[in-house]
Amino acid sequence: MAAEGRCDVLRGTPRGDSAPIARSQRGRGRGASAGWAELESRGTELIRRTGCVDFGQTRDPENLSRLMTEVGIEHALLTAEEAAERWPGIRTNGPAMWHASAGVIDAQTTVRTMVDAAVELGAALFTGFTVASVTRSGAGFTVTATADSTAAVSVVNASHVIVAAGGFLPGLLGELSLPSGFLAALPTFEVRQEMAFHFPYANPDEAMDWP
Ligand SMILES: Cc1cc2nc3c(=O)[nH]c(=O)nc-3n(C[C@H](O)[C@H](O)[C@H](O)COP(=O)(O)OP(=O)(O)OC[C@H]3O[C@@H](n4cnc5c(N)ncnc54)[C@H](O)[C@@H]3O)c2cc1C
Known part of the structure; x- marks a missing residue:
């Protein structure tokens, strides 16, 4: 958990295309949802359920959709035309997958909430x-x-x-x-550089209403 950052992306999307991966995600997904709900029941909203759109060759939305169906995660596979109609600001150049229960985690608050819960249960911090x-x-x-x-x-x-x-x-x-x-x-560890860039909103007043 990137404890210092304010946002991480939560998604139930299985990766890869093998059945064992899909099967292992099924149990994990259910357990994770219950865990997040229990954590949020402490009174702090930790996940903003914005939903998530997957598109492009790398994401392979059709394959993702197949895996999501296999593990029972609600989603919708849209054609390029349907996607363009729904999100005029995005050009998907192909099918797109909409995953409604994905969202943005407040990573910092989440880590603090987890630590508080551990301390309440007797952990020494x-x-x-x-x-x-x-x-x-x-x-x-x-x-x-x-x-x-x-x-x-x-x-x-x-x-x-x-x-x-x-x-x-x-x-x-x-x-x-x-x-x-x-x-x-142990295998050799290779730490790679990752560049994250967040584009500023063209119109910050409308940012929370989109998509
Ligand atoms: C730019 C970026 C964006 C990301 N976006 C996402 C995302 O959208 N969704 C997602 O799911 N994941 C995302 N990740 C990955 C996610 O942040 C990591 O998988 C996660 O933080 C790993 O958690 P961790 O607890 O294993 O390690 P870390 O979060 O790295 O925690 C390790 C901790 O150990 C502490 N530590 C290190 N050495 C010592 C020591 N000697 N003594 C005491 N403490 C020590 C560090 O200070 C740190 O707090 C992103 C990562 C990066 C870098």
């Missing part, structure tokens, strides 16, 4: 704790913070450790006391 190392100690682990961490504690003992460092993982891997065989078996 340490912010400003940059992990320097995780070492085995007895039956558990000792997690040590870097010297420049601002957290109130610099060492945490835990019976289990889950590392969720995202793209930062390669920098930490050597400090996690992992068996050399495990490290050797």
Whole structure:
């Protein structure tokens, strides 16, 4: 979850074209919807259900539609003419798939809501704790913070450790006391640059009414 950003895109779209992928998405989709509903029931809207249009060769809307049907996600496959009529501002040059329950997630609020829920359930939260190392100690682990961490504690003992460092993982891997065989078996990490650009609205007053 891009915790610092305000928006991420939520979509139930399965990727690829294999049946196993579609099947695995079926269970995941149902579970995810219930989870999001439970999180939002805490009183904060986290997803703005804008819907989503898929079109173009890369997205392959016809194949996506087939997969969506297979996993039971409501959607509509439109011809280029129907799409042009519905969204005059978009030229799809082919069929388009409309997925009504897709939306935009407020990523930052979502992460905070999840963290608040965990704390309410008894989790201890340490912010400003940059992990320097995780070492085995007895039956558990000792997690040590870097010297420049601002957290109130610099060492945490835990019976289990889950590392969720995202793209930062390669920098930490050597400090996690992992068996050399495990490290050797890991594939090489390749972090690529991604450029995101949001075009300004031509008319901001009407932006919320479109599409
Ligand atoms: C520009 C951009 C746009 C995206 N758009 C979408 C989208 O529209 N929809 C979508 O579903 N996904 C999107 N993604 C992907 C999504 O953001 C990631 O898949 C998601 O953030 C991964 O979550 P994560 O928790 O695994 O890792 P991250 O979100 O990267 O979290 C890792 C965390 O670990 C912390 N950390 C790292 N090292 C340490 C350490 N030593 N000690 C303590 N903490 C540490 C980091 O500060 C960070 O907070 C986008 C990504 C990018 C970059």
